[in-house]
Amino acid sequence: MSNIELKGFSAASSAGLPPVHTWSPPFCGDMDMVIKANGEWFHEGSKIKRPAMVTMFSRILWFEAGEYFLVTPVEKVRIQVEDAPFLVTGWQWIATEQGRAIELVTQTEDVVVLGVDCDFWMASYQQEERPYVSMRYGMSALVGRNVFYGIAESLEQVVTSEGVGMGIISAGKSYLLIKDE
Incomplete structure (x- = not known):
């Protein structure tokens, strides 16, 4: 087991994401x-009970070749993720240049706009x-049940490459949730 060295990680990252995509540290073990499916x-x-600690770790999370790592400029350690590393816990409708859109917020304070910063899909777990x-660096976020039910109240008829049915339109992009038979 390895403990990640955070000396190379600036606390200033709370203002934005650190440039983990530019770092190439050696693998240290x-x-x-574990990020649980919930x-x-x-x-x-032991559960990490401090939300600020979870958020800090999430900022240095990296996905590569189907595996998850915490990275700093000086080291890279592998961690386990049961399903998706992020969880969407909040949402709201906002106005964008592309039209009305759904803004999503994760438990780690990431904010993305559906149809602009991310896309939506259903999958089996x-x-x-x-x-x-979808999230940064090829990662994904599970949409929390309460958020999904809230968004589902805005279902409308959509036409997508997957078919016709009920779905949502965010930032001008249509997402099929229930395909017509």
Whole structure:
């Protein structure tokens, strides 16, 4: 097991994301850290209870070749992710240049706009259909049940490359949720 060295990570990252895509540190081993399917983060078997700590770790999360890593300018450690590393916990309609759009907020304070910064899809996890959105560096976020139900109240008729049915339109992009038979 490895403990990640945070000396090379600036606390100023709260104003934005650190440039992890520019870092190429050496792989230093595995860390006993797991992001559970419900969005909770665990280290050495104990839940990380401080939201600020989870948010800090999420800022240095990197996805590569199907695996997840925490990276700093000087080291890279592998962690485990059961499903998606992020969880969407809030949403609202906003106005954008592309029209009315859904702004999504994760438990780690990431903010993305559906149709601008991310896309939406349904996928199966342990034989359950779940909603997801794309996130930075090829990662994804599970859309929390309460958020999904709130968004589902805005269903309308859509036509997409997957077919015709009920869905949502955000920033001018249509997302099919229920395909017509």
